[in-house]
Amino acid sequence: MPTLKKIRDTMKKQKINGEIMEQMDFEADCNNPHNIISLIDKMDKLLTREQCLSIMEKQGCCKGGQRDKDCKAFALEHTDKSFSEKLALMSNIQYMMSPYLNDDGTFTITFSGYQNGVHSGKTTCACSSIKKLKQPFSVSPTYCGCCAGHFLYHYQNALGVKLKLKEINSSPLNTNGEKPCKFTFEVLD
Template sequence: MPTLKKIRDTMKKQKINSGIMEQMDFEADCNNPHNITSLIDKMDQLLTKEQCLFIMEKQGCCKGGQRDKDCKAFALKHKDKPFSEKLALISSIQYMMSPYLNDDGTFTITFGGYQNGVHSGKTTCSCGSIKKLKQPFSVSPTYCGCCAGHFLYHYQNALGVKLKLKEINSSPLNTNGEKPCSFTFEVLG
């Protein structure tokens, strides 16, 4: 889950205007999910979509553990295969979804059907911070850039390419669970 401090540090590295940053509360209690969602709302108001996506993709959590090991092992095993073939095989790694290669060379991952009671719809958010919110609620899809950052990290390691979050296509956070999490990534090289 994103933290106020990490978001602030990423903004500083990106040289976000200090006048804009002064309008945001980075000192609030990070254990309260409302403080994070309020900051995300402020980002949506004051920053460009591209800035928001870039900042949030840097927040991704859970970058270690078994998935990290599995993705790095996958990269070694398939290093000589072309990108499209590796992308087609990546679903063999647990929880890496089945990516779809788009005509423009980007790829999209979608995951849904997971239900833990956070939303009443078909799918829900697995973020620990979101689970603390009481129903009903709606959170900006920009928040989901953090989760996209998690997948970006693991996909980069598995595929051996540099990626960029291009789009948050849909989210259960602002649809009461009716739409799944879906992200599109651009291959940079």
């Protein structure tokens, strides 16, 4: 779950214009998901798409624990393999999905089939903050950059490359669960 403070700190590091940042409320109650959603909506209006993605990819949660250990162990086990070979094996790590290597060298992951009742569609959001919202609602896919940041962190560790979030292709947050979480990443190394 993104926090207002962490988003603010990331914006400062990325040298977002102070006049733009002054239009955003970073002091609101972070336990209220509507405050985070309001900030994301402001970002969508005041920043470029690339700036929004760059900020949100730094918010990823759940960067420790077993998944972190599994991804780092995967990296050590597969150091001799090429990027495409490692990518093809990523689905062997629990909860890391089955990435698809695109023709342009980017890759896409799809997080689908997860249903916890937040949406009425086929898939739903796993974010604890979103689970607090009452139906019906629609949230900007920019919010999902936080979840993409989670995958970006673990994929970087497992694959041994620097990545960038290129696109949030789809989200259950603005489709009432009809479309899955789908992210495309670009390899920078």
